Amino acid sequence: MNYKNLLTQLNAGVLTLTINRPEKLNALNQQTMEEISNVIDEVYENDQIKAVIVTGSGQKAFVAGADISEIAEVMPIHARKFAERGQEIFFKIENCHKPIIAAINGFALGGGCELAMACHFRIAAENARFGQPEVNLGIIPGYGGTQRLVKNIGRGKAMELMMTGDMLDAKDAYQWGLVNHVVPAEQLIEKVQEIIDKITQKAPLAISQIISCVNAVGTPKDGYHIEANAFGSCCRTEDFKEGTNAFLAKRKPEFKGK
Ligand code: COA
Numbered sequence: 001m002n003y004k005n006l007l008t009q010l011n012a013g014v015l016t017l018t019i020n021r022p023e024k025l026n027a028l029n030q031q032t033m034e035e036i037s038n039v040i041d042e043v044y045e046n047d048q049i050k051a052v053i054v055t056g057s058g059q060k061a062f063v064a065g066a067d068i069s070e071i072a073e074v075m076p077i078h079a080r081k082f083a084e085r086g087q088e089i090f091f092k093i094e095n096c097h098k099p100i101i102a103a104i105n106g107f108a109l110g111g112g113c114e115l116a117m118a119c120h121f122r123i124a125a126e127n128a129r130f131g132q133p134e135v136n137l138g139i140i141p142g143y144g145g146t147q148r149l150v151k152n153i154g155r156g157k158a159m160e161l162m163m164t165g166d167m168l169d170a171k172d173a174y175q176w177g178l179v180n181h182v183v184p185a186e187q188l189i190e191k192v193q194e195i196i197d198k199i200t201q202k203a204p205l206a207i208s209q210i211i212s213c214v215n216a217v218g219t220p221k222d223g224y225h226i227e228a229n230a231f232g233s234c235c236r237t238e239d240f241k242e243g244t245n246a247f248l249a250k251r252k253p254e255f256k257g258k
Contacts, residue, residue, distance in 0.1 A: 003038075005019065005020055005029070005032040006018065006019060006020055006035045006039060008039060010049065013048060013050035013200060014049075014050065014051050014052070014193065014196055015049045016189075017039055017054050018057050019054075019057060019062075020057040021057070022056075022057045024064070025056075025058075025060060025061035025064035026057060026062065027063065027065055027066065027067040027068070028063055028065070028066050028067060029066075029067035033089055036115075037089045037092065040092045040093055043096060043098060043100070049098065050200045051098055051099045051100070051196045051199060051200055052100040053103050053189065053192050053196070054100060054116075055102070055105055055188075055189070056105055056106060056112075058106070059105070059106065059185070060106045060107065061105075061112070062102070062103075062105055062106055062108040062128065063107070063109070063111060063112025063115055064107045064109050064110070064112055065110025066110055066142075066143070068247050068248065069248060071235075072245070072248060076232070076235035076236040079231055079232040079235035079236070080228050080229060080231065082142065083142030083227065083228040083231040086114075086142060086143035086144075087224050087227075090114060090115065090118035090143050090144050091144075093119060094118045094119075094215060095212075095215060096211070097212075098207070099199050099200075099211070101119055101120060101123065101192050101196065102115070102119035103123055103125075103189055103192045104122055104123065104130075104179065105125045105127075105185060105188055106125070106128060107128075107129050108128060108129065108131075109130070109132070109133055110131075110133060110134055111141075113131060113132055113141075113149070114143040114144050114145040114148065115143070116130075117145070117149065117152055118143075118144065120211060121179075122179040123179060123180055123182075123188065123192050124181070124182045124183075124188075125184065125185035125188045126170050127170070128169070128170040128182070129167045129168065129170075130168040131161060131165065131168060132162045133167070134165070135164075136165045136247070136253065137240065137243035137244050138234060138237055138239030138244075139231060139234040139235060139240050140227070140230055140234055142231035144227070145227075146158075146223065146227045147224055151218075152176075152178050153177055154176075237258060238256060238258045239253075239256060239257065242255060242256070243255070
């Protein structure tokens with residue numbers, strides 16, 4: 001498996017999938033999203049892969065979100081489709097019959113937090129930071145974040161996090177139930193591997209049925225559809241242009257509600 005923006009390593013049945021754009025804090029551009037989609041297809045099909053670890057390259061970030069320079073260009077005409085395609089790829093992760101665990105080694109923001117939440121569960125390094133800061137750009141999460149964040153941390157906390165764009169540190173993410181364990185950065189992969197070793201000794205069909213049953217808990221697809229439409233609407237606003245331009249120019253945005 002050769003990819004431009006991903007590293008993959010298969011070791012004793014465990015595939016480590018590393019998002020590899022460290023100079024952009026592993027931001028998800030469309031090529032990276034399609035490459036993730038291809039890897040997950042391989043995970044579905046390849047019997048040698050028993051479990052997957054998803055992580056980010058470098059010391060600083062898991063994934064710092066969708067690539068803002070790219071969405072600033074692509075939007076607004078294709079915005080809804082952009083969200084729907086991201087949702088589709090993340091559903092493929094969520095519904096995979098083999099365990100996919102996120103090892104959060106730094107910023108997990110926007111699409112990065114959404115990618116982490118699409119995984120079956122999350123282990124964080126002490127330096128991990130979580131958030132849905134899209135509101136700072138005049139938009140909303142579009143890869144399932146409005147739905148999965150509520151499921152993970154509850155309605156009130158999800159509302160606050162999305163409305164303020166604030167970040168959660170690893171300790172709060174643990175207290176809020178977003179991550180299962182927090183460990184020193186140098187022990188992160190070891191901890192995930194230890195959990196995977198336990199899981200892969202169990203009956204694979206039972207594991208796959210656990211994933212299906214857990215995913216069947218309260219999943220109205222309507223919410224995702226509404227999210228993709230709302231993401232598309234936000235991307236047609238002047239505030240969205242202002243938010244992305246301000247980020248790229250490294251200045252504070254001035255939103256006008258238009
Ligand atoms: N999309 C595109 N580029 C991104 C990015 C993103 N989501 N996040 C970071 N980068 C780029 C920066 O533009 C910068 O590139 P440059 O060196 O060419 O200027 C590089 O990654 C390093 O980021 P920088 O902002 O300098 O690091 P920092 O330590 O000062 O701040 C963050 C880290 C994560 C707080 C900050 O990068 C950030 O807020 N990123 C955007 C998060 C976001 O809004 N995500 C949701 C997008 S929908």
